[in-house]
Amino acid sequence: MATGTKICTMIPRRLLAARSLSTVSFFAEKYPVAEAATPPLALDLSDTQRLFASFPTSTLFRSLATLSVMAAGPLVDLGTATIRAMESSDRRILRAAVFEVARTTVHRHFCAGEGLEDASRTVQRMWDTTGMRSILDYAMEDADDNVACDRNIAGFLRAIELASSLPPTSASVCVKITALCPISLLERISDLLRWQQKNPTFRLPWRTSSFPILSNSSPLYLTPHPPVPLTETEELDLQLALQRLSSICKRCEESNIPLLIDAEYLTVQPAIDYFTYFAALQFNRGDQPIVYGTFQTYLRDSEQRMANAFQAAEEAGVSLGVKLVRGAYLTRETKLALSLDVPSPIHGSIHETHECFNSCASFMLEKVKKGHGAVVLATHNLESGRIAAEKAEELRIGKHDRKLQFAQLMGMADGLSLGLRNAGFYVSKYLPFGPVEQVLPYLLRRAEENRGFVSTSSIDRQLLRKELLRRLATIVVGRT
Known part of the structure; x- marks a missing residue:
């Protein structure tokens, strides 16, 4: 830690006073976060020549143009509305034209291509030119039935085969449980898990050993009445979905490739956590976890859920892998809470979300230091990156320790990614790939996120302009 840097809880006094026994105060007191008033020398973004040395000018110019357009709110609103309208349009020519524009703009900027060959070239190029790793995401989600799930698993297995053919440690794989289990079943499982949290005597005969999934501060209001038990057919479908996940994990274990399971929206998140912990109990018995779950720190209950899960994992002798993010479903969760006339499950301000992320990151770094887990700190926030880098140095976590990684989305926060890489940390870029029509839900969330967090995009644009x-x-000086 830099000399003179103070330690603080980063938690507002009014929050501590109101929730003195809450997990917020517990985390803040037990896992203090360093202030970022003085940027650590380890993370320096001032030298843009060094930062962008591996990028051609054409790439920098295209990135600046794309981010500048996406920072213009009215243009983003118009574009997203047009794309959403075209998703269900039967006007083939107009639909094709809109998708072609998306392909040459946002798809090109945020995605690794449309197929495995495109993704392979992108990963190899990133590894060769920047030394950064890739998180491959076959961008499928929201399956309606078992037929779609079986089709999706074939795509995920091909992504694992691709990762295993690339240079060792250059790629990991991401998966969405909503692509492996029908949405309707995930909603049913989530309802049942929420009701059991309300009433622990409520039996779930299909539930196997797991870590705690929900806390009393979780949005249990999403299940206001006792749900009907799973039917025999639903239980069979659940077993099929768990088998799909197990086959993916087994392939990753054989190839020593980490598997990151994405978090999604709250109506299905309890079921996703159940699947994640089911896999972790099977495959995370070694020192280096294979399966990583995801916590979204814009949720008020994220700290408590993470603390509960880690306590149970340590008691079970399981190394828990965590991907820490802020969250990508803010609009959806806010609208749902308003429609139900209930308090929002999301923190009341972006400042509180930043505090929660930083506190959870500090907690995870302490666990990494003690050898009790592994973390992927997925953040676009420069201050969070600085704070975490300084905390890692304070704890003397080796920069070549695979249990600590930073990650950013392809096309976003490149300056932060390169700065962390130059500081010696493992850094990965999240690379979704697939046809434009297939990755539209992802692209629309990126557009909304980039519009909502203009400050992050602003830093990117400032560095690119510089x-x-x-x-x-x-060039001008060279010609004179």
């Missing part, structure tokens, strides 16, 4: 102006000045 480097482009430097290169232009170099």
Whole structure:
């Protein structure tokens, strides 16, 4: 830690006073977070020449143009509305034209391509030119039936085969449980798990050993009445879905490739956590976890759920892998809470979300230091990156320790990614791939996120402008 840097809880006094026995105060007191008033020397973004040395000018210019357009709210609103309208349109020519525009703009910027060959080239190029790793995401989600789930698992297995053919440790794989189990069944399982949290005597005969999934602060209001038990057919479908996940985990274990399971929206998240812990109990018995679950820190109950899960995992002798994010379903969760006339499950401000992320990151770094887990800190926030880098140095966590990784989405926060890489940390870029029509839900969330967090995009754009102006000045001076 830099000399003179103070330690603080980063938690507002009014929150501590109101919730003195809450997990917020518990985390803040037990896992203090360093202030970021003085940026640590380990993370330096001032030298854009070094930062973007591996990027051609054409790539920097295209990135600046795309991010600038997406920072214009009215343009983003118009574009997303048009794409949503075209998803269900029967006007083939117009639909094709809109998708082609998306392919050459947002798809090109945020995705690794449309097929396995495109994704392979992107991963290899990123590894060769920047030394950064990739998280491959075959961008499928929201399956309606078992036929779609069986089709999706074939795609995920091909992604694992691709990752195993690339340079060792250059790629991991991401999966969405909503692509492996029908949505309607995930909703049913989530309702049953919520009701059991309300009433522990409520029996779930299909439930196997697991870590705690919900807490008393979780949004249990989403299940206001006792749900009907799963039918025999639903229980069979649940077993099929668990088998799909197990086959993916087994392939990852054989190839020593980490598997990151995404978090999604709250109506299905309890079921996703159940699947995640089911897999972790099977495959995370070694020192280096194979399965990573995801916690979204914009949720008020995320700290308590993570603390509960870690306590149970340590008692079971399981190494828990965690991907820590802020969250990508803010609009959806807010609308649902308003429609039910209930308090939002999301923190009341972005500042509180930042505090929650930083506190959870500090907790995870302590666990990594003690050898009790592994973490992927997926953040686009520069201050969070600085704080975590400083905390890792304070704890003397080796920068080549695979149990600590930073990650950012492809096309976003490249300056932060490169700065962390230059500081010696493992850094991965999240690379979704698939046809434009297939990845539209992902692309629309990226558009909404980029519009909502303009400050993050603003830093990216400032760095890109600085480097482009430097290169232009170099050319002008060279000609005079």
